[in-house]
Amino acid sequence: MRRSCLTPSVLLALACLLPPVAAPAADGESSCLEAGRWTVLGSDGLRAGAEQSAVMEMVAGRDVVLLGEQHDDVDHHRWQLQTLAALHARRPDLVIGFEMFPRRVQPVLDRWVAGELSEQQFLKQVEWSEVWSMPAELYLPLFHFARINKVPMLALNIDQSLIRKVAKSGWNGVPDAERGGVGSAAAPSPSYVDMLYDVHRQHARMRAGDGNESTREDEAFRNFVDAQLVWDRAMAEALAEARGGAQPPLMVGIMGSGHVRFGHGVAHQLRDLGVAEVGLLLPVAATASCSEFVAGLADAVFAIQETVREPAPPPRLGVSLEEHKDGVRIAQVSEGSLAARTGLRTDDVIVEAAGTPLKRSTTLVSLVRAQPPGTWLPIKLKRADETLEVIVRFPSVN
Template sequence: MTQSIKTNLQESARIVTETHRGLERKKKEKQRKIFFCLLPFTFYCLLSALPAYAETEKNSCPPRFVLTTPSNNVDITFKDWDKTCGNLKSYILSFEEMLLALNKSNVVYLGEIHNNPKDHKNQLKIIQELYKQNPKIAIAMEMFQKPYQGVVNQYLAGKITEEELIEKSEYEKRWGFPWQNYAPILNFAKEKQLSVITLNTPSEITRKVAQKGLESLTPSEQKLIPPLSEIQTNNEEYRQQLESVFQQHQAANHGNSTDIENFFQAQVLWDETMAEGIAKFRKTYPNYQIIVLAGQGHIIYDYGIPSRVARRLKGEKFIQRSVLLSPPDNINQPKQKKAIADFVLQGGLR
């Protein structure tokens, strides 16, 4: 329950108490009956006002650090520690403690560094451990683009080989990071007959938006993405964060965009498309836990995918948790309005 709701509830209780004291004795019993009749309705209204997704840490509170291997030598420091965040020791968790929290979540984001093999091995470990607790899980993957859902389904059903999956999904062309990073995860999904959701926007569309903007898309191209009205680019903090990424791309002569606005639109389109896929699956299969595999940039501070999933599921009570599988370059940013993630793995392979 949020602090504001607690405060409102306390204030309501104070007013009711003072009112009772001022009533005549003959009216007390009647008022008491009315109060207790209305209390369940009042409590229901308060519950309805709770947020649709998990609250985040206050301003300068960092994420929980998860030690994947017990060690007394892990160097974890927090500059300008805010004592209102509580005991610093409570921010250092074991892998098992993190799993307990993730097990209670409806959507779990595993933020990877694409070319880090350790991240992918920890992804598989987390998926396997969550499966033990709840076999009703689905794996949502940034690595496959939406038009190739049928190809992935064929592989999971045993109708095509792994080599055919790579070829028919155009994996090398459309993603290109080492296949061996993801093969064990897909093999596990096939073995356990888990759903795998292809999340990503087709490369042709993302590239075109990066070069010419959203308005350049044809009606046929727009059918492959969320409605333009749902592609929201009004998060200024996210825009500022991506401006630095854009500048790095320009300095290294990378990317398809020479315009920051088009670059931002392409990134948001990417996020919105993936969020739409997650939200649709959640609405269709509400009893399933969704484990999302995506790059850290789509997850940190909830700017990318998580906030856009929450927007699409507004009014539904569910819990999202985010895990960074490797520490990001800059984890201590006390001026941010929320923690960079819920958990950050520290210490290498589990």
């Protein structure tokens, strides 16, 4: 499966740096999956193929079912839609929780399901382009499924500002009044800490070069773990709280696979909250090696065939450029272009892109053309008397 991520913050580090679930088989390794079929993972590590009806029957009686994803993979979202439909057929009392929304926009989700908002109004009011970095087109089929079936949508996440505070100062460094109502997380398992350390080490290398080697004792790593735990805890608390009542609904969580795998993340926090019956379902590459599938990874995995895709056209900002003494001046912004959607304006002077000072327009053009789909390009610009930093988000090609 594809994975292209460039993230300037800790917020998507786990999603971007974890290997896909699961990696394609290397030369000499064999795959044991059949595209379009489920495989159940037994507690003893044995694997057995299963029909979708059997898998749905296995998890539909759970308290919560978590559906993982690689955020920028359209096939993962198609699989989620298929799985939601199958679960809804067995459990009409469904509630769908989404990692993509902070809790404060819950009233907007309610109005969307009630049919009171257009797509454009919905995406604007949930602040999609500011809160979530992925194209809305990847998720809209899921949102429409909830709307046409009158299935409640639940905002699981917290504001990014809280994650940044924890990543900077640790959980104990954030005052109670600034914790957004999130409780203290259960201590992570040693294997989860091991996984997070691998992610953090990769992230540190990306930011500071291969010569920067973090250790488990570093304050930055401890804060990184705290940030991940508060993220997991917040989503678990939202799912657990929404189960209230004499006949709790089936809660389904849509979230990155890093929060699902091995039950380390959200499932671990749910168990600490007294929600014991949690189903874990993951989409995987049909070409993955058998060795990737070990006991505890998930209850079942669904094998997805790699889709043949057209070559992506070279990225374009949609601007006319002129040389300027301070950098590169934007002479014109094309209507509806990536630059326009990013908020770039005529007469903006771009002084830096991806950390590279700009003196010639050809340098910026080369940086843009080299940008893979689904990645971010941080730029610094001068606008009148202000110096601004903005992120150009290049859409995924699916």
